[in-house]
Amino acid sequence: MINQVINIQNVTKSVSIGNSKQTLEILHDISLTANAGEFLSIVGPSGSGKSTLLNAMSGLSKPTSGQVTILGTNPYQLRPAKAAAFRRDQIGFIFQSYNLIPALPAFDNIVLPLRLAHRKVDKEKITQLLKQINFEANPSNFVSDLSGGEQQKVAIVRVLVANSRVIFADEPTGALDTVSRKIIFDLLRHLANQGVCIIMVTHDIEMAAATDKAITLSDGHLEKVIDDPTAEEIFQALNEEKS
Ligand SMILES: Nc1ncnc2c1ncn2[C@@H]1O[C@H](COP(=O)(O)OP(=O)(O)OP(=O)(O)O)[C@@H](O)[C@H]1O
Numbered sequence: 001m002i003n004q005v006i007n008i009q010n011v012t013k014s015v016s017i018g019n020s021k022q023t024l025e026i027l028h029d030i031s032l033t034a035n036a037g038e039f040l041s042i043v044g045p046s047g048s049g050k051s052t053l054l055n056a057m058s059g060l061s062k063p064t065s066g067q068v069t070i071l072g073t074n075p076y077q078l079r080p081a082k083a084a085a086f087r088r089d090q091i092g093f094i095f096q097s098y099n100l101i102p103a104l105p106a107f108d109n110i111v112l113p114l115r116l117a118h119r120k121v122d123k124e125k126i127t128q129l130l131k132q133i134n135f136e137a138n139p140s141n142f143v144s145d146l147s148g149g150e151q152q153k154v155a156i157v158r159v160l161v162a163n164s165r166v167i168f169a170d171e172p173t174g175a176l177d178t179v180s181r182k183i184i185f186d187l188l189r190h191l192a193n194q195g196v197c198i199i200m201v202t203h204d205i206e207m208a209a210a211t212d213k214a215i216t217l218s219d220g221h222l223e224k225v226i227d228d229p230t231a232e233e234i235f236q237a238l239n240e241e242k243s
């Protein structure tokens with residue numbers, strides 16, 4: 001049993017600017033580890049590199065330099081088919097932009113990864129989860145006909161039913177009302193208590209304060225790692241970075 005789920009060392013990410021040969025470094029020398037059962041939050045201003053870091057950390061976007069290890073595997077050293085299978089079987093990702101298929105019904109979106117992995121679809125469980133998070137629409141409605149918050153809930157349930165050992169969530173409750181936010185946070189907290197490693201980007205300081213560790217980013221730099229954070233500590237860290 002590997003206890004350390006994520007280990008990134010000296011990760012940087014550079015992107016090219018437009019069509020030019022110039023590059024811009026948007027993540028600078030970030031090192032970070034996370035264990036099974038740990039719930040981490042990443043906070044920082046808009047544009048500070050949170051989504052870029054999550055993508056690099058989760059095997060979606062190769063860093064320019066540095067090491068990424070997830071469950072003992074470097075996802076960027078796998079062949080494309082193996083990398084896809086590794087992500088599908090081990091990693092859950094709730095995207096900032098949901099990444100749903102608009103032309104498919106909500107239910108089909110939820111079960112698609114399970115079908116691709118030839119795994120059992122527990123319809124009862126899906127129905128129960130949708131109910132639990134107050135999804136009011138009909139699961140057979142097309143995603144394109146759902147509200148933003150409803151789409152976000154579909155993306156969340158898709159990850160919740162996959163039994164991943166690690167979940168990356170990029171502002172998973174950004175489009176949701178307060179009650180739904182709390183319910184979803186509690187579901188994620190429960191998964192972490194059961195041993196899932198969760199890395200969540202959020203702008204919600206109160207929510208970050210309820211995680212085990214808050215990481216603050218500023219201009220692509222990891223500024224602070226706060227264990228058992230309070231809202232006040234996170235607020236102060238973010239405020240210091242500003243000045
Ligand atoms: N492919 C790219 N090419 C050029 N610039 C990029 C690219 N990807 C990200 N950036 C820039 O890098 C910075 C970090 O972007 P990122 O999306 O990681 O921010 P974020 O912290 O997730 O912001 P938000 O809170 O708004 O989601 C931004 O300034 C963004 O414009």
Ligand SMILES: [Mg+2]
Nearest residue numbers: 050051052096
């Ligand atoms: Mg982002």
